[in-house]
Structure formats: C-alpha cells, structure tokens
Amino acid sequence: MARIEPNSTEVKSVSFDSSGQYLAICTRNHQVMIWDAMSDDYFDTCTANLDGHTQDVKRVLFHPNREMLVSASYDDTIRIWRDEGDDYECAQTLRSHTSTVWDVAFNDEGDRIVSCSDDKSVIVWEPIDKVELDGWQVACTAQGVSDFPLYSVDWQKGKIIVSGGDDCIRIFEVQTRPAEDGGGIRLEKVDEKDSAHAGDVNCVRFSPVDTGVFCSVGDDKVVRLWSV
Template identity: 40%
Template sequence: MPHLELVATLEGHQDRVWQASWHPTKTILATCSGDKTVRLWTPISHDNFEQWQCIETLEGAHKRTIRSVDWSPSGNELATASFDATTGIWENDPRDNDWECVATLEGHENEIKSVAWSSTGALLATCSRDKSVWIWEVESDNDFECLSVLQEHTQDVKMVAWHPKSEILASASYDDTIKIWKEDEDDWYCADTLEGHTSTVWSLDFNEEGDQIVSASDDQTLRIWKMYKPDNDQGVMTHNGEATWKTICTLSGFHDRCIYSVSWSKVNGYIASVSGDNSIRIFEKDTEATVNEDEPTYKNIATKKDAHGVYDINGVSWFPTKLHQDWLSTVGDDGLVRIWRVVLD
C-alpha cells in the first residue's frame, strides 16, 4: 500500500495557516495566515527538497486574517482574500523581483472566504460571509470591474473554484449546497444547485477534465458529482437545456470530524482530503471494482493520522504538474506548512 512521507516542514507564520497555493509552473508555494501575511516558499536548492526557505513575505495590505490565496495562471500575480472584506492583487516586478499590492478590490460587506482565478486569468471570483459571490473582470493597468454579484446562496459562502477549461464557476456554502454559475450575454446566473450534503460544504475541486467535482463537508463525507449534458445516454433528466450534476459516489466513514479541504490532482487523479480529525486521506478510483462509470468505487490508499499533531488541518493542495506529481501541501492551526510525498510501496 502507498504511504505518505513528510518531505519538509515550513515554519515562519505567527498564526494559523489557512490555505496554500502552488505556483502553476515553478516549485514555489504561497501560504496565507491569520498573521495577515502571505509567505512564498521554495526549496533551498534543486536537489534538496527537505530544506525550504521563505523567499518573500507579502504584508501591509490587509488589516485582518488572510483567508485565501491563489496564483494567476501566468504566475505573475497573486490574489489574496481577507476577513477585512477586501481582495488584494499582488504583482511581481521582475526588475527587482519585488512584490507589490497593485489593487484592492472592495464591495463585500464582510469576511471574504475564498478567491480564485479562472483558467484564462481573465476573470476572478470571490465569495463571502455576506452570502454573495462576485465575478470580476481583469482589465488593463490593474483595473478590475465587477461583472456580477450573485446572491442565491442563503448562507455564508465558503469557497469558489473555477472549471479547469471553461468559464464555469462552482461555489460551496454553509447552506449545504454547491451552485454552478455560468455566463449568458454578460450576465451570470445559477445553472444548477447541487443538493445532497447534510451540513456545510467547506471545499470542492474539479477533476482534470472538469466533468466531475469532489466536495467536502461538515457531514464528514466526500461526494463525487458528475455532469450530465442534455440528451445524455444515461437518461439523466436535465432542465432548460442546462447540464445537470448528480452524485455518483459518496465516501463516508473515513473522517470522523468535519472535512475542511479537498484537492483533486489534475496529474495523477488522486483525491486528498484533510479534516478536523487531524488526518490526511488519499483516495484512488478502484478500476477493478468499478463496473459502471456512473457508480464508481474509490478506495482509501493512504492515511496519515496526526499529520499536524493535535491541530486542525485547514487546507490541502496537490502539486499542479508532473514535476512533483506525488507532492501535496497541508496547512494547519499549528501555524505550520507541510509538504508530503505519496510513496508507492
């Protein structure tokens, strides 16, 4: 059986760490914290992955906790979402390799929980405790225009995630639902509401193709949803010419507390989840046991208990390319960032 091996522990944040985001092409990890900073980490050399260094600390732009951080697809910008109700846009000046907050996006009424760039980098999404999802268009000279304020969730919105290939957005909420958002002639609308979780949906991620979503919930389950287009061969009902998302697999009994974060590797297809039970779990599709692709079976191939000691693990993220496809990062209430490797026995 595979197992998780600790590659490195990164120390420096002065408060709990909420999220980590891998650079799209380089071995750089961005992490955000209750200490109001973002730190950028990289190995000290190309052949020493056990020792990492903080190469930059981004600070001064936010007055409260930075809850979410995300690299733009180009890797030249970072977006940060804060409990101070603002989103920061940071840009790297290659001349002196310095980072600067070049824009501050305002409008949310209170704590912003998540920020995400679209796959093209043309759009940015934010969501907040104010129950809304905002879609921003990236314009020239660090200007951002709010295209739409989406207010169909009835509670705090915990996370937004973009489809890996299309301008389709998914949002997860305290109202136990996931909503799928699409654009129609410059206006955004809710194309589908995914119901099935019995408590807060904390996190979600698309698979590589974007036709499936994995979601993580306070109900201690992971759900895998599949998109069915109109006139699909399986006879799944759709409405108004829109695709319908349907649960095809529920993973339960693996975590015994709230599952805070989930990440679906776009390279190896593994799903990683982390929880308030202090454990990391890795899941793989069981191809031998899966008879019907609309009822797949997944198996828990690796588990790391007490991965951050007695502390909650807030986030997990797979390395995005084949270079280190077996790596994942976790961040916790202990203020630590950890890099792990899946080792195949």
C-alpha cells in the first residue's frame, strides 16, 4: 500500500493516533515525525517534525483518545507533545530517569503514564490537572526492579507488566496507599515469571481484547502468550 522512508537512519518505533489518520515515527537521528495517512498518495505527507530530543528516540505513543503524543529517548527524558493546530509542540519534558527511557504506556483511562528505563526503574506519572492532562509529575517509583536494563512495559486494568535484559517478566499491581501512609499510589509486585525466555525479553504487550492476556518476545526467537 505504501512505503515511507523518512530519512537515512534507523526507524525505532511507530504509533497510530486513535483516528487512524496520523502515524508517528521516531528515529535514531533524534527526530519524531507525524505522517498523514489520508493524504492523496497515502502517507506521502509529513505534517510535523518534532525536534527537541538530543539523542535517539526509542518510543513514540499516541494518547488513546486525545491529540497528545509521548516520546521516550536515549537522552533520559520523556517528552509530552500536544497538537496546537498548526503543529505539535512540546508541552513538557519529564526528567526523573537517569538513563535511557526505553518504553512508555498509558493506563486505560489515559490519565497516567508508566515508563521503564536502562536505570532499572519503573516510574508512574500523573498530571496535576486531570482534565486538561497538564503538569505531569512522578506519582510513584519502583527502583531496582531488575539487575538489568528494563526494555518494555505495558498497562491494563491496574496491572503493569515489565521485561528487560534478563529472562524474567515481572507483574505489578497499582495500589492506593492508605491516607495514614500519605495517600497516593504504589507499585506492588504480584508475580514474576522466571525463565520466561532464554535471554532478553524485548517486548511485552497486553491483548486489547482478552483482559489479562499478554504476549512476550525475546532474543530466543520465541513469542509466548501468558495470562496474568
């Protein structure tokens, strides 16, 4: 149907927006680009070039129902981009990770983001303004999740799955802290699938149809299906 060659460097990630009209692409040359699927020749028009990251961009992800895009980078940051009519602009840069941010995911409601990093941590972010989704800040952090970098994360129905540079998949539950403990949320590990793959587990994703079902892929050339 179409072939897109945005530049001469590696393309790292893609994401459709909820309408299916726009496709975000990120590359190794620090760029995020948005392409229009409804153009005359199908993806022949790049509608926006989003500059701001200073190193490779590893992941792009559109919000499930807003005109908002999230990108994660080798520069240790996450950027929140918003459609301002004529172009997407960087609304905020999130800086709490101390090494490459490999992956991000929204919760089902789209009012929280989870990220994982080379620094072996998982961070949940939430906005101060939950209506406009402005003022994103750290809601909770799980440090030292693994002895190896964390490459992939996904979120569904209060469960977060994480994988990385070992053979393990970890499952966390997002729990509400009691008021006497200061309130807020915390991540509680509820399961750990050791030897899930014979090597790095590069990606984990929940099924959008079957709640609690997810798949994983690894360096061992295997795709596996799991149930939480």
